Amino acid sequence: MRNDVRDLPAGSNDGLYRFLGGSPAAVAFRLILLSILVGVVLSAIGFDPWNILHSIRMLFQRLWDLGFDAVNWAWRYFLLGAVIVIPVWFLSRLFGTPRGR
Numbered sequence: 001m002r003n004d005v006r007d008l009p010a011g012s013n014d015g016l017y018r019f020l021g022g023s024p025a026a027v028a029f030r031l032i033l034l035s036i037l038v039g040v041v042l043s044a045i046g047f048d049p050w051n052i053l054h055s056i057r058m059l060f061q062r063l064w065d066l067g068f069d070a071v072n073w074a075w076r077y078f079l080l081g082a083v084i085v086i087p088v089w090f091l092s093r094l095f096g097t098p099r100g101r
Helices: 014-020 024-044 052-066 068-095
Strands: none
Touching (some): 052 068
């Protein structure tokens, strides 16, 4: 028949590709880029790769020392993000695809 579906024999690398989510080189490249991005963010908040436990403890110590300034700091970042996120969410709901019955 013309539209029959046939099972093809699995290749030797199909299991590896499926497990990794793509070719090993592409996955390694994405992981390297993501690691660099996360490293920049962690470096910006003061983490040190050679002494990560000390860096985490110092982060919490600084937050504790800030007291209510930490709440103010978090509130300001929340407002800054909400200025973008809430209108985009609202517009996507307003002009999104209709949900019919």
